[in-house]
Amino acid sequence: MARSLKKGIxxxxxxxxxxxxxxxFLFVLFSSVKKDNNAIALxxxxxxxxxxxxxxxxxxxxAKISTYFFNSLYIxxxxxxxxxxxxxxxxxxxxxxxQGKWNKILFSLVLIGMLIPNNALMLPIYTIVRKLHIxxxxxxxxxxxxxxxxxxxxxxxxxxxxxxxxEIEEAAVVDGLKAPGIFARIIVPLTVPAMVTVFIxxxxxxxNEFLLANYFLSNDELRTLPVGMVQFRDQYQMxxxxxxxxxxxxVLPVVIIYAILQEKIIEGVTAGSVKG
Amino acid sequence: xxxxxxxxxxxTLFILPALLLFLIFFIYPIFSSLYYSLTSWNGVSDTVKFTxxxxxxxxxxxxxxxxxxxxxxxxILFSVFIQVPxxxxxxxxxxxxxxxxxLYKTAVFMPSIMSTAVIGILWGFIYEPNIGLFNKVLGVxxxxxxxxxxxxxxxxxxxLITNAWxxxxxxxxxxxxxxxxxxxxxxxxxxxxxxxxxxxxxxITLPLIVPIISVVIMLSIAGAMKAADIxxxxxxxxxxxxxxxxxxxxxxxxxxxxxxxxxxxxxxLIFMFTLVVTALYQLLFAxxxxxxxx
Numbered sequence: 001m002a003r004s005l006k007k008g009i010x011x012x013x014x015x016x017x018x019x020x021x022x023x024x025f026l027f028v029l030f031s032s033v034k035k036d037n038n039a040i041a042l043x044x045x046x047x048x049x050x051x052x053x054x055x056x057x058x059x060x061x062x063a064k065i066s067t068y069f070f071n072s073l074y075i076x077x078x079x080x081x082x083x084x085x086x087x088x089x090x091x092x093x094x095x096x097x098x099q100g101k102w103n104k105i106l107f108s109l110v111l112i113g114m115l116i117p118n119n120a121l122m123l124p125i126y127t128i129v130r131k132l133h134i135x136x137x138x139x140x141x142x143x144x145x146x147x148x149x150x151x152x153x154x155x156x157x158x159x160x161x162x163x164x165x166x167e168i169e170e171a172a173v174v175d176g177l178k179a180p181g182i183f184a185r186i187i188v189p190l191t192v193p194a195m196v197t198v199f200i201x202x203x204x205x206x207x208n209e210f211l212l213a214n215y216f217l218s219n220d221e222l223r224t225l226p227v228g229m230v231q232f233r234d235q236y237q238m239x240x241x242x243x244x245x246x247x248x249x250x251v252l253p254v255v256i257i258y259a260i261l262q263e264k265i266i267e268g269v270t271a272g273s274v275k276g
Numbered sequence: 277x278x279x280x281x282x283x284x285x286x287x288t289l290f291i292l293p294a295l296l297l298f299l300i301f302f303i304y305p306i307f308s309s310l311y312y313s314l315t316s317w318n319g320v321s322d323t324v325k326f327t328x329x330x331x332x333x334x335x336x337x338x339x340x341x342x343x344x345x346x347x348x349x350x351x352i353l354f355s356v357f358i359q360v361p362x363x364x365x366x367x368x369x370x371x372x373x374x375x376x377x378x379l380y381k382t383a384v385f386m387p388s389i390m391s392t393a394v395i396g397i398l399w400g401f402i403y404e405p406n407i408g409l410f411n412k413v414l415g416v417x418x419x420x421x422x423x424x425x426x427x428x429x430x431x432x433x434x435x436l437i438t439n440a441w442x443x444x445x446x447x448x449x450x451x452x453x454x455x456x457x458x459x460x461x462x463x464x465x466x467x468x469x470x471x472x473x474x475x476x477x478x479x480i481t482l483p484l485i486v487p488i489i490s491v492v493i494m495l496s497i498a499g500a501m502k503a504a505d506i507x508x509x510x511x512x513x514x515x516x517x518x519x520x521x522x523x524x525x526x527x528x529x530x531x532x533x534x535x536x537x538x539x540x541x542x543x544x545l546i547f548m549f550t551l552v553v554t555a556l557y558q559l560l561f562a563x564x565x566x567x568x569x570x
Contacts, residue, residue: 017384018384022383146297178280
């Protein structure tokens with residue numbers, strides 16, 4: 001009896017923490033199908049008495065969540081793919097090609113990028129983007145997102161490529177492949193697992209980014225989901241049921257990705273931060 | 277056979293795109309910030325007037341700037357003295373339970389993968405004075421509604437709680453990974469010697485995870501120094517500037533008020549303060565950070 005009681009105490013504490021983590025989500029989920037503020041106020045904790053799914057339709061159509069959603073989706077995917085492409089070329093060159101000390105110098109230079117608090121660089125980047133005449137276009141986000149992900153992506157991919165055995169190139173050279181061929185046909189296919197991890201981490205970072213997205217775009221049609229949501233809240237301040245539906249839209253894709261890939265996400269995110 | 281892997285032209289073509297982006301978006305901005313911090317410029321006109329250290333003098337004499345510094349300080353203190361002990365406690369608890377370990381680990385991490393902006397909105401709803409969750413809970417015990425985000429006394433605390441809610445699980449998973457990589461024999465040997473669970477946690481596990489705790493503290497400090505989006509979304513720096521942090525103050529000046537030079541001076545100060553705080557921490561606490569061998 002005393003033994004099982006002792007075993008139970010940690011679970012009580014942990015389940016308490018779990019409730020603190022999960023209850024806000026549940027609160028929003030329930031609120032999103034309640035009729036109006038009154039229904040939320042009368043019954044803030046419980047399951048709704050009647051389910052009003054119209055909130056989701058209203059949020060998706062009238063509040064243009066659909067527009068923001070697809071903006072976010074394509075900006076995040078494009079930026080993540082391009083940064084992986086460029087970073088893997090760089091990582092291949094400095095880990096597998098033979099350029100003596102240059103390999104080390106270039107790699108260390110990029111490492112510095114992990115130490116720089118990046119939102120202190122926001123103002124100069126704003127100026128660069130304006131000088132390139134891409135302010136208020138999607139490129140104003142895509143290019144900085146690509147650049148921003150490069151140090152982390154290079155570090156993870158380089159670590160992975162270094163661990164591949166050296167005989168691979170020897171065999172490939174005997175078969176008549178040149179460096180680009182070795183990269184495209186041998187190293188990249190072998191690096192796919194690491195690329196998947198890095199892709200997810202970069203994708204989540206871009207999907208969630210707020211500061212640049214908020215200040216570099218002023219055209220409503222171009223906005224991304226986090227910025228669109230903040231705007232939506234400011235406009236519909238009084239309609240908490242619809243706002244909750246909007247929150248569900250922006251959280252749901254991330255939760256689904258996380259549910260499927262949580263091991264890889266945790267691994268990737270923590271790897272990056274420990275090294276940073 | 278090495279010739280094709282030594283081809284300097286191919287090497288250059290492979291590194292160039294990433295390197296260029298890195299130089300343009302990381303290295304150049306640092307120097308650009310330093311330069312413009314010494315000027316009075318509105319960010320758009322053709323004339324850039326060099327004003328030496330004026331901006332820095334102005335910032336150091338600016339009360340509102342110091343409020344923002346103090347608020348970054350609150351972020352640091354809250355994470356080091358409230359979050360870190362909780363992180364260590366919960367990591368130890370999760371490491372030592374057998375059932376539901378996977379569930380705890382997966383669930384606690386979830387808030388960390390979400391957009392800070394959306395979390396700000398979600399918690400704004402929770403803090404809502406009339407229908408929000410917090411006041412409803414307090415109402416059950418008979419406490420009058422509190423205006424969490426619009427009362428100067430509570431606004432900063434409300435933001436800190438939300439920030440902790442978002443990031444605690446992230447660090448728990450890091451610390452947990454370190455605990456689980458400690459060889460089990462150490463713990464078993466101590467158990468055979470009759471050490472209780474509590475003794476094993478404090479005498480064996482805890483000393484072995486000091487390095488990772490140190491990393492967590494460093495990361496929290498870095499995170500505290502760049503906090504911005506959560507403040508912008510939840511309070512926009514208000515009420516009456518009471519929740520302004522350095523980064524939001526920087527943005528407000530440079531982009532909203534067209535004081536680009538002054539904004540860059542604040543950016544440089546963020547850099548310098550971060551350096552000083554992390555260096556101080558390293559000097560005072562992380563010296564004995566020798567590598568641990570099992």
